[in-house]
Amino acid sequence: MLKSKTFPSLVGILLLLALLPFGVSGYILGLLTLGYYTAVFAMSWDLLFGFAGEVNFGPSFLIGVGAYTAGLLNHYYTWPIWACVISGGAMSIIAGLLLAVPALRLKGPYFGLVTLVAVLMLQNFIVLFAGITGGEIGLDLPDVLAVDDGSNYWIALAFMGVSGLILFGLSRSAVGLILQASGQDAVQAGALGFNVTKHKLAAFCISALFSGLSGAMLIFYEGTVSVGTVVDIAVGVQVIIAAVLGGRRTILGAALGAVFLIGMGEMLRPLGEASTFVVSAIALVTIMFVPGGFLGALLHGEKR
Amino acid sequence: MTNLLEVTGLTKRFGGLVAVKDMHLTIQGGEILGLIGPNGSGKSTVMKLIMGIERPNAGSVKIDGEEVAGLPSHQIARKGVGIVFQHSRPLHRQTVLENIKLALLPDSLLQLFAAAHVEERAHEIARRVRLDHVVNRLPGTLPFADLRRLELARAIARNPKVVLVDEPFAGLTAPEVADFSNLIASFREEGHAVLLVDHNVKGVANLSDRILAMYLGEFITQGSAEDVMRNETVRRVYLGGAIGHAARPEAPEVRDELLRVENVSVFYGKAQALDDVSLHVGKGEFVSVVGLNGAGKTTLFNAISALVPSTGVVAFDGADLDGKTAGQIARGGIVQCPESRELFGEMSVRENLDLGGHHLPTEEAHQRLEWLLDLFPILKTRAGQDARTLSGGEQQMLTIARALMMKPRLLILDEPTLGLAPVILEQLSKALETLRQTTDITVLLGEQNVTFALPHADRVYVLEHGRFVWEGPPDRFATEAGAQFL
Numbered sequence: 001m002l003k004s005k006t007f008p009s010l011v012g013i014l015l016l017l018a019l020l021p022f023g024v025s026g027y028i029l030g031l032l033t034l035g036y037y038t039a040v041f042a043m044s045w046d047l048l049f050g051f052a053g054e055v056n057f058g059p060s061f062l063i064g065v066g067a068y069t070a071g072l073l074n075h076y077y078t079w080p081i082w083a084c085v086i087s088g089g090a091m092s093i094i095a096g097l098l099l100a101v102p103a104l105r106l107k108g109p110y111f112g113l114v115t116l117v118a119v120l121m122l123q124n125f126i127v128l129f130a131g132i133t134g135g136e137i138g139l140d141l142p143d144v145l146a147v148d149d150g151s152n153y154w155i156a157l158a159f160m161g162v163s164g165l166i167l168f169g170l171s172r173s174a175v176g177l178i179l180q181a182s183g184q185d186a187v188q189a190g191a192l193g194f195n196v197t198k199h200k201l202a203a204f205c206i207s208a209l210f211s212g213l214s215g216a217m218l219i220f221y222e223g224t225v226s227v228g229t230v231v232d233i234a235v236g237v238q239v240i241i242a243a244v245l246g247g248r249r250t251i252l253g254a255a256l257g258a259v260f261l262i263g264m265g266e267m268l269r270p271l272g273e274a275s276t277f278v279v280s281a282i283a284l285v286t287i288m289f290v291p292g293g294f295l296g297a298l299l300h301g302e303k304r
Numbered sequence: 305m306t307n308l309l310e311v312t313g314l315t316k317r318f319g320g321l322v323a324v325k326d327m328h329l330t331i332q333g334g335e336i337l338g339l340i341g342p343n344g345s346g347k348s349t350v351m352k353l354i355m356g357i358e359r360p361n362a363g364s365v366k367i368d369g370e371e372v373a374g375l376p377s378h379q380i381a382r383k384g385v386g387i388v389f390q391h392s393r394p395l396h397r398q399t400v401l402e403n404i405k406l407a408l409l410p411d412s413l414l415q416l417f418a419a420a421h422v423e424e425r426a427h428e429i430a431r432r433v434r435l436d437h438v439v440n441r442l443p444g445t446l447p448f449a450d451l452r453r454l455e456l457a458r459a460i461a462r463n464p465k466v467v468l469v470d471e472p473f474a475g476l477t478a479p480e481v482a483d484f485s486n487l488i489a490s491f492r493e494e495g496h497a498v499l500l501v502d503h504n505v506k507g508v509a510n511l512s513d514r515i516l517a518m519y520l521g522e523f524i525t526q527g528s529a530e531d532v533m534r535n536e537t538v539r540r541v542y543l544g545g546a547i548g549h550a551a552r553p554e555a556p557e558v559r560d561e562l563l564r565v566e567n568v569s570v571f572y573g574k575a576q577a578l579d580d581v582s583l584h585v586g587k588g589e590f591v592s593v594v595g596l597n598g599a600g601k602t603t604l605f606n607a608i609s610a611l612v613p614s615t616g617v618v619a620f621d622g623a624d625l626d627g628k629t630a631g632q633i634a635r636g637g638i639v640q641c642p643e644s645r646e647l648f649g650e651m652s653v654r655e656n657l658d659l660g661g662h663h664l665p666t667e668e669a670h671q672r673l674e675w676l677l678d679l680f681p682i683l684k685t686r687a688g689q690d691a692r693t694l695s696g697g698e699q700q701m702l703t704i705a706r707a708l709m710m711k712p713r714l715l716i717l718d719e720p721t722l723g724l725a726p727v728i729l730e731q732l733s734k735a736l737e738t739l740r741q742t743t744d745i746t747v748l749l750g751e752q753n754v755t756f757a758l759p760h761a762d763r764v765y766v767l768e769h770g771r772f773v774w775e776g777p778p779d780r781f782a783t784e785a786g787a788q789f790l
Binding site for chain 2: 169173189198
């Protein structure tokens, strides 16, 4: 079990990570920056899957809506970055609600299918209105978060730290407990007096908010918004693998998995096409033999 | 005294099946009502309707005078109803105390931290159900009875006016039963209304102030345990009017052994479902295993078919089945018709039968089909219909016919009469008798309906709490074992 010592040690780890720019190259900092944003995607996803028990096959729908909302506002109306990012998060919640309210009425695998179809629709929509959205090529953004690697790294780390503490804290709170009960046994949770739909919807909104915010932050780091980096199915798959690899129902494991996945992808880049295969194989073996993920194996010795 | 729970005209239909029909019952504060009925009679549905897990089609449910029928279950819970499920599914990563605290939390998205009194109250409840020595353990490490206590603790956490308990004593040992009885009796002392749901009078007689019997979704009678046991309809439902039997005149004295089960035990987690059971079935013999729901019939059959892990020996036609998979055993000739029927609902009757005869040569499959349609003429007229649109009785016949298409050497029938009306039972009974008289098939039948199980049987076993308590020919059953079945 995670005890109250977790919070101080987490803050300690974050402080250590904050010292990295004084010692490592800009290349590694850039990699970690990307890893931290992906970490927020994965943690948001784990809140929905690990706690509310709903499998969202389309995390990149929520990420993409946030990113493109922010991107379009910046490109066409030159809104300041902070306003674009907040609008992106808000729009993610709205789009998420439009999707989740009808979808949560469905049982079994249908919720997952709806989320998958939503990604494809968003992708088609962006390509269809290429005149406005930039289509496959994407949009250049006039503004970027920062120009030097160190500042970009610190912004990403701070964002991940704050998001992670909120998501983790939520999962350990009274609300998280109810959410877990709703995910595991909706009938029993209802009989204990909990409105299961309300709690799942709330989880979906929180997941959407952080996915959207992180998607918007990411594009201002990269200076461009494109389908390939924030909407494509492959982006979503990577988020899911990261969360499961790191350890579902742990929130923190998802962050670990995301950084690992981004790092591995880069380390194996010399292998060319084969690198994707190797990363996928590692993910597959982990999921099959250590279903609890890295953190699950570490904390519980869990076998399921 | 006011009625804390008042149910009138309650009706629930699932498709064409009427599960509960115009049901009525009342419970006062400080009263325990036992609701009994055989498997499939609709008593669990009544409980789910009160809790709001299922929505009634018609009728009224009043909690302390307030109408709640049709509300979602979380609202009904807040109006003052608590339920103790038969199977507990606690949160496994949280301690016992946290599991109890969960039940005390408000249904709020904003309250991130439990209020101060919650901790204290959770300890109080734990003490009350005697979990205080294990509050910091994880549920997975607890024995079965303690898991039931945890379930009880969560149900009473909100101090509900009405407490529903599903099969309060299932899987408990005698001292645990006494302990739980005291706990439930203490709810009565505090003025709660308690509904106990169980299969037979015996299970709840000691604790209940009043007993209500139902069958096929309908109210039969209510009164004291003695009154209910004396009721004609109740006797007929549980015992049958007169227990008949018809031994085959040509039955040989000694048969070659086909199936031998020796010292088989099965555990589900911590609950022992089968305790050192031995049985044998001869070639061409028709053996019935009778026992109430939960006695272990299905578990026994699943152990034979290797659908659940078991210890002991199962031998078929002289060969030990140890290490064989369920698929290998089925191909070897043991075909089981499960209680849940497991038909392919979206396929037609004919397609279901064809699938059963899939491995036979075309010519043989055809002949077998003809023979089966003669045995169950109703299936001929329904051949093109989807299996799910059949009535319960027709579905049961199709299940048996499909199993027979597989040319079983041993046919296992698990509660074929579940939820069927008496008139259907007669048809099914006739078909089985024809089967028995005209073929040399070997059948192992599991039943709680004694009237149905006895007439066809060459030999009868009585299963109780996972053990055989009686074995003998059907003509001795009524005098030697019949009394157990009320």
